Every structure is written in structure tokens, then in C-alpha cells.
Amino acid sequence: MGKIVAGIGSSHIPSIGNAYDQNDQSPEWQPCWEGYKPAKAFLKEKGVTHAIVIYNDHGTDFFYDKCPTFAMGAADEYPIGDEGWGVRDLPPVKGDADFSWHLANSLIMDSEFDLTVCQEMVMDHGLLVPLPLLFDHDPEWTVKTVPLHINVLQHPLPTPNRIWKLGHALRKAVESYPEDARVAVVGTGGLSHQLNGTRFGHTNEGWDEEFLDKIEDDPEALIDIPHDIWMERGGAESVEMMMWLGMRGALTPDVNKIHRSYYMPMLTGMAVTVMEDAKAA
Amino acid sequence: MSKETGHSDHIPGTTVFTGQRSAKGLQLNKFAYSLRLAENRAAFEADPETYMNNYKLSDWEKQKIVEKDVKALIEEGGGSIYMLIKLGGVTGEGLASMGAQQRGESVEEFMKTRNVPLKQNT
Numbered sequence: 001m002g003k004i005v006a007g008i009g010s011s012h013i014p015s016i017g018n019a020y021d022q023n024d025q026s027p028e029w030q031p032c033w034e035g036y037k038p039a040k041a042f043l044k045e046k047g048v049t050h051a052i053v054i055y056n057d058h059g060t061d062f063f064y065d066k067c068p069t070f071a072m073g074a075a076d077e078y079p080i081g082d083e084g085w086g087v088r089d090l091p092p093v094k095g096d097a098d099f100s101w102h103l104a105n106s107l108i109m110d111s112e113f114d115l116t117v118c119q120e121m122v123m124d125h126g127l128l129v130p131l132p133l134l135f136d137h138d139p140e141w142t143v144k145t146v147p148l149h150i151n152v153l154q155h156p157l158p159t160p161n162r163i164w165k166l167g168h169a170l171r172k173a174v175e176s177y178p179e180d181a182r183v184a185v186v187g188t189g190g191l192s193h194q195l196n197g198t199r200f201g202h203t204n205e206g207w208d209e210e211f212l213d214k215i216e217d218d219p220e221a222l223i224d225i226p227h228d229i230w231m232e233r234g235g236a237e238s239v240e241m242m243m244w245l246g247m248r249g250a251l252t253p254d255v256n257k258i259h260r261s262y263y264m265p266m267l268t269g270m271a272v273t274v275m276e277d278a279k280a281a
Numbered sequence: 282m283s284k285e286t287g288h289s290d291h292i293p294g295t296t297v298f299t300g301q302r303s304a305k306g307l308q309l310n311k312f313a314y315s316l317r318l319a320e321n322r323a324a325f326e327a328d329p330e331t332y333m334n335n336y337k338l339s340d341w342e343k344q345k346i347v348e349k350d351v352k353a354l355i356e357e358g359g360g361s362i363y364m365l366i367k368l369g370g371v372t373g374e375g376l377a378s379m380g381a382q383q384r385g386e387s388v389e390e391f392m393k394t395r396n397v398p399l400k401q402n403t
Contacts, residue, residue, distance in 0.1 A: 015399060028397045058363045059314050064303045084317050084370030153363055155299045195362045196355050199294030200380040201394060228291070236295050237362075265397035267376065 002177030005046045005280035006184040006258075007251045008039055009215060009244045009273040010130040011191060012055060014083075016270065017129045021088055028265060035261030035272040036133040042258050042274050043134055043143075048184045050099060051135065052146045052170060054163075054246040055126030055188040056153065058083070067154050070115035070166065072107075073147040074100035081122040091137055093123050096144040099181060103146060106173035113169045121147055130188055143184075150246070152189070152239050160230075160242045161223040167249020174250070187247030189240025191262075191269030192233070201267060202235040208262060208269040211241060215273065216257055219248040252278035296356050306359020312336035313364035322371050349374065352383040 019029050060081035062068065078093040100117075107113040127147055135143040151157060167185070174183050191211060194202040211234075214221050222245060230239050256276035263270045290297060303310070312333060315321045325332040333343050345353045349372070354360035362379070369375055381391035392398040 019399075024400075026400075028399055059361075059367065060317060063314050064307065064310055064361070082317055082319060084322070084367035086319070153298060153361065154303050155297060194295065195376065195380065196296050196298075196383065197294040197352075198384050199292065200383045201391065231295065231297065232292055236292070236297060266395045266399045267380070 002174040002179070002181040002183060003280060004171055004174050004183045004185060004250055004277050005048060006043060006277060007247045007255065007273075007275040008043070008130070008134060008184055008186040009212075009247060009271060010039075010134070010186060010188050011268060011270045011272075012126045012129040012188040012240075013268045013270060014125045014129065015266075016133075017088065017125055020129075020132060031261070031263040031265075032270050035263065035270070038259040039272050039274045040134050042276075043184055046182065046184075046276070046280070048135075048143060048182050050096060050144045050146065050181045050183045051131070051186055052103075052148055052174075052183060052250075053127045053131065053186045053188065054148045054150060054243045055124070056151065056240060056243065057124045057149050058126060058153070060124035061122040062149065064154055067151055068116040068149065069151045069158050070113070071118050071121075071149040072100060072104060072115050073121040074104060074117050075119055075121065078121050078123045078145070078147060080128065081124055083125060088128060090128065090132060091140050093127070093131065093145050093147070094141040094143070095146065099144065099177065099179075100146050102177050103170070103173045106176055107169050110176070111169035111172060113166060121149075123147065126188055130186060134184075134186070148246070150243055152242065155227070157227060157239060157242075159227075160225060160245050163242050164219070164223045164245040164249040167246045167251075170246070170250040185247045185250040187244035189243045190234065190238050191241055191271050192235050192238045193268035194235030195237050195267075197236070199235070203264055203267070203269060204234050205264050205269065207233040208264070208271065212260060212262060212271060212273060215244055215248055216255065216260070216275065219245060248275075251275060254278050256281055298361055302359040303361070304359070306354075306361065308337050309342050309354065309358055310361050310364040312338060313360070313367050316367040316370055326371050349382065351379045355383070
């Protein structure tokens with residue numbers, strides 16, 4: 001039977017991927033690397049077989065001509081995308097089409113969450129930054145991944161409440177899977193950052209910490225916050241943070257807090273949280 | 282308050298990427314999006330004018346691209362930073378330099394405002 005065992009929250013800042021590929025061990029990167037070590041160890045300890053990764057594409061596969069609000073992959077393999085600087089040296093992401101189709105059936109038929117299903121999907125840094133830091137991948141991935149894209153670039157965006165409900169629907173879908181699957185749900189993005197205008201570089205460490213508190217202990221306090229307020233507090237591009245609610249909504253209301261780290265070096269808050277589902281303890 | 286998007290442009294120094302702006306910048310962003318592919322980067326680098334004309338860019342858009350005026354492309358042209366950053370794959374410009382330009386600063390000045398100025402520039 002399918003079982004959700006863990007929830008992971010992670011930033012997906014491209015520079016983390018660059019530094020990872022270059023094996024940059026300089027002191028300024030240590031807080032980032034240290035943050036992921038307990039996460040990776042916990043996922044291994046829990047025997048995670050599948051990861052549902054909630055992320056947004058940034059112009060790797062999707063463009064604004066056709067821009068799905070929610071889209072999920074249903075393939076056994078996903079190629080690594082070129083985002084403009086060449087293709088990263090990672091093996092193609094391993095998928096599980098049967099599992100994805102089960103999720104799609106449940107989401108659409110049982111929960112009326114009618115997302116776009118993609119049999120071909122090229123992977124973006126939104127997913128590829130956290131994945132190698134969480135799972136072994138040499139020579140091939142030890143986890144089967146379901147990519148789940150949310151449009152958080154072109155307004156109108158889905159509301160945080162809708163993303164929260166997606167989490168509930170994911171839990172229902174996983175728990176109705178007849179095969180054995182030990183699932184981690186990974187919510188990615190943020191934290192505070194702004195990349196446009198004279199307000200470029202806006203960050204907000206106080207809000208980031210408050211957000212991390214609420215994700216763990218009181219996620220429902222976040223679901224009615226309008227987009228304007230997310231942008232005002234965390235910067236225009238920080239609306240990505242809403243995607244963590246899809247992860248949190250898939251977990252039990254109470255969770256075991258396993259790990260949390262936060263680091264704000266330059267443009268964007270780097271965060272990692274690890275939560276154990278109360279029913280998987 | 283926009284009825285279509287449900288939010289206002291009330292945050293100073295901020296250009297929210299609305300549907301209307303996306304429509305205005307469709308060709309510009311399509312051009313930038315195309316640069317994710319290596320063969321397109323090579324074609325643009327070899328003959329920028331022809332490449333930009335193939336995307337039906339206006340004289341204003343072409344001029345701002347050549348001037349690396351990201352601020353104008355976003356504020357006036359409907360540009361999306363997530364697409365414009367792909368220009369950096371050809372020009373070598375990173376996010377920090379595009380940010381400094383928008384703030385009206387040099388990269389050095391901008392870096393002084395950061396907690397830890399990382400070398401990785403995206």
C-alpha cells in the first residue's frame with residue numbers, strides 16, 4: 001500500500017545546483033551543504049521509494065504560450081533540461097508511470113483536482129536543485145520521482161488554499177495506491193527573494209523564520225494570505241513559497257519535526273525542513 | 282486593483298508579471314526562452330540582428346536587448362526575468378548584474394548590500 005512517510009521543504013535556488021556541480025566546498029557554502037545532510041540521511045533511514053516533487057518550471061519546458069496551472073508527469077524517465085547554460089551532468093530522472101497514472105486517476109476522479117498530465121516533461125532546476133541533495137543518483141537515481149509543476153510565475157496564480165487542498169488530494173491518492181510505495185512529498189521554492197525592479201534583492205529573514213514556524217506548527221495560518229501580502233513580505237518572486245503548502249497538506253496535522261536549517265547569504269533564503277508523518281513514526 | 286489578476290501594483294519598485302504584461306512581452310519572452318537551446322544560442326551569437334528579427338522583435342526591444350536594459354524590458358516591455366536571464370547564457374551576464382542594473386548600481390555596489398556575496402552568480 002502507498003504510504004506517505006516524510007515531508008521535505010527545500011529552496012531550489014539555481015546557484016545551489018552550480019555550486020553542487022562544481023563541488024564548491026568553500027566556507028560560504030557549508031551552511032547549505034550541512035542543511036541537506038540530515039534530510040538525505042532521514043530519507044534513506046525511512047526507506048523512501050518515491051518522491052512527489054512540487055516545483056515550478058522556469059521556462060525549461062513550459063512557456064507562457066500554454067501555461068498549465070497544475071501539471072504532473074506520467075513517465076518512466078524525464079530528461080535533464082538545458083536552461084541556457086548547458087545540461088547538468090545528472091542521470092535522467094527516474095519516474096514511475098504506473099504510480100503517476102494512479103495519482104492522476106485519484107486526483108481527477110476522486111478529488112476533482114483536474115490537472116494536466118504530461119507523458120513527456122523536461123526537468124528544470126525547480127526539481128533538479130533539491131533532488132541530488134536528497135537522494136543518491138550515481139550511477140542512477142535510487143528514488144522514483146513524480147514531478148508536479150505549479151504555475152507561480154504568470155499571474156493569476158493558484159491560491160495558497162488551493163495548493164493546500166492539492167496536498168490533501170495527494171495524500172488520498174497515495175493511500176489508495178495498491179502497491180507498496182514509501183513516499184516523500186517535497187515542496188520546493190523560495191524563500192524570500194525579489195528579482196525584478198528597483199526592489200531587486202529584497203529579502204526578509206524575519207518572515208522566512210515565521211513561515212518555517214508556521215509550516216511546521218500552524219500551516220492553516222498561511223492558506224488565506226493573499227498573493228499581494230506574500231509579495232510584500234517576501235518579494236515578488238517569493239510566491240514560490242506557497243508550494244510548500246502542497247507538501248504540508250499531504251502530511252498529518254501533527255508531524256515529528258526532524259530537522260530545519262536556514263541560511264540567507266545573498267539573494268534568496270535557503271531553507272531545508274524535514275518532517276516525519278505522524279502515521280509513519 | 283485589477284479585476285483580472287486580483288492584485289494591485291502597490292509595492293514600490295515591483296513589476297508583478299500579470300497576464301496583460303505577459304501578453305505584451307510574448308515575442309520578447311519567446312525569443313529569450315528560445316535561448317535555452319544550444320543551437321539557438323549559437324545562432325543568436327553568430328547573427329543577433331537576424332535572430333531577433335526572426336522573433337519579430339520591435340526596434341525598441343532590440344535596442345534594449347543590445348543595451349542590456351533589463352529594467353526597461355521588464356517595466357515597459359512585459360519581459361519576464363525568468364526568460365530574460367537566459368540571455369546570460371550568451372552574454373555571460375548573471376542575475377546579480379541584471380539586478381544591479383535594475384537598481385541603478387554597479388555589481389560591486391550591489392554586492393556590498395549582501396550578507397555573503399557568493400561567487401555563483403545566478
